[in-house]
Amino acid sequence: MASRLNRLEGSFRTYAPTPNLKFDVIPINALDTTHLVKPFVTAYYVYLEGCLDSRKLRDSLEALVIQKYRVLASRLTSALDYFYVPRPESISRDSLVAFEFSSNQRLEHTVKSAVPSIGHLNARSDQITLHPGPPDLGIFEGPKRALDEYFQHPNQPELNSPILKVHVEVLSDATFLSVQIPHLVTDARGFETILRSWATVMNNSLDEAPSPTPLGWNPLHGLGDSSKPANNSELIPSGWSCLVGDSVTKLMEATLKEFEEEPVTKNMSLHIPSSEIRRLRREAQQDISNTQLSENDVLFAFLVRTWAASCASPSSTVVHLSFPIDLRSQLPERFAVHAGVYLHNGVFPVPLLRPLTVAQLQAMSLGAVALEVRKTITHLTQDVQEPVVEWVLANLNQNPIPRGIDGLSFVVSSWRRIKFLDMEFRGATLNPLGTGGRLAQIGISSSGHVPARRVCVVECDDGDGGVWCGMDLPEGDWTRGAFGTIKRNTVTPN
The missing domain is CATH 3.30.559.10 (Chloramphenicol acetyltransferase-like domain)
Incomplete structure (x- = not known):
């Protein structure tokens, strides 16, 4: 060996x-x-x-x-x-x-x-835990x-x-x-x-191995004609804004000010076991009688409220919430048989139907925030979504963003339907018994000329129905209870 x-x-x-x-x-x-x-x-x-x-x-x-x-x-x-x-x-x-x-x-x-603090080795089945991010x-x-x-x-x-x-x-x-x-x-x-x-x-x-789509294939071909009256640059879709002129300076100044005033954060890996997901859903559903909430609705609400509990911005600050949807499933006839092998971006951001303030997010129940998510998803029919996609593609020079210029934004991106943990690389194992190579955990980070702040990614299943999330959270003592059931995961190196 x-x-x-x-x-x-x-x-x-x-x-x-x-x-x-x-x-x-x-x-x-x-x-x-x-x-x-x-x-x-x-x-x-x-x-x-x-x-x-x-x-x-x-x-x-x-x-x-x-x-x-x-x-x-x-x-x-x-x-x-x-x-x-x-x-x-x-x-x-x-x-x-x-x-x-x-x-x-x-x-x-x-x-x-x-790496004694790696999350995969220290996750628990009975409580939510925090671990160092990738x-x-x-x-x-x-x-x-x-x-x-x-x-x-x-x-x-x-x-x-x-x-x-x-x-x-x-x-x-x-x-x-x-x-x-x-x-x-x-x-x-x-x-x-x-x-x-x-x-x-x-x-x-x-x-x-499957072959990808042909080079240059564009599933959204035909969308984005700027000459169409409906694509007039002044007809900005609800929840969207354009980053042009003074709005660019205004947003950049607000971002820099926020960097100075908000607490120092670090990327953390958050593990939510299946037992806690079920408990959170029961808790949220108790407040909502007429609408069935999904686990994703509740996860979104939980992550947003976790962030809001640590937010140092004034309580009246507006927060624009959004999440990406996958157009492969939202516009299936455009992707057709190629949906499963399309490598490029098929996701599109969706702002919630209404923005909320920091104070509202801190005061609302888990179920109330989850209901806002569910209302937005119910509203997302193909007839509603495709015109928004077309308007954005027709006005790329206006730099459309799925939020207002004022206030903050928070994005929750969920990969729960992606079956990362169903694959393994057993052909590369050096174990004489031929075992090994199973994918146990996956995460993501990004870099750009402007940091992407307040983006939480539900990255993958944990193999038992729970999830791993990547999230920037403030440094400090997590045992004080400010985040409910979340507790700092401390590990003593061997």
Whole structure:
């Protein structure tokens, strides 16, 4: 076993600019070029059980990118309006141009010794617990990439680095993946498709991995005609605003002031077991007699009220609440058979029907806040939603945002329907018994020129009906009871 592990040393690819690349120039879909998506680089954190072979992980992903997912080998220019996708004859393992890959072996460490505070090992089935978020785990090397690092040669895309960057940390009993990619390339469901296809190549064969949609396919083709009267820039949909002129300065000044006045926060991983989800739903439903609340409604309400309890803004401050919906299911006839293999952004933000103040959120019951969510979802018919999508696409130059210019915003993004935990990378295991490779936890963080504040992501199931959430919360003593049943999770290192 030890000799096999030692052969993992030096498992990495380095990127070398290749001026002889030939490209297919593919327009980036309009939904991916909105400023709600465009500025951000996303980093996915993936925790796999067992010691895995980083060479096999690299080779299988490389084969997938070269043979089927060429868009993941793209280069970008500063305009961010086209993917420069290397042609098949330009991509090969010999030229090393598909993506950047690095790995690090810490085989003398177990998860408990390397990251004793990791949430997966310390979650409880009887109460909500807090754990350090992925950026605080200290198991990844190097700083997170900024968006402008992808186009240091704006007019020579062949000299720019690939859009996909993967780092692997291998411990004796666990493997961690860090996958960085510009948000305009993929959303969470698209990343699920990439991961699942990668696992299929690893475990079975490249032929069995699904092929993505054709390069340049746009499911929203035909939407966004600015000449239509309904798309007049002055007909702003309810709950939306436009960031133009003085409103840009006003919002930036308010954001900077908020940074100065709000308490220091850190990214935390919040575990809510299934027993607590059921309890919260019962509690919320007691206050609401005429409407059936879903678990997602209640989770949204709970997370919003958790944040509101720590908010230092004046009680009269308006809070604009919103959540993303997946247009793959909201507009099914547009995505049709390709919905399951569409890598790019299919999500669209939805503001709640009415904004609330900090004081209202602090005073309202769990059920009352959940009801506001349910009313908004009930209102979301296709006839209502598609015109809003079309208006936004027709007015991208107005920088539409799903909130008012005044006040604060809070976004809850739920991935609960994405079955991340149903996949495993058993083909890469170094265990002689062939066990290991199960995906145990996943998280996300993002970077941009303006930080995304107050965004909570319900990231994945915990395997037993509970959920993991990523959320920025204030530092401090969480045992004081200000957050109800949430308690700080303290772990003493071995």
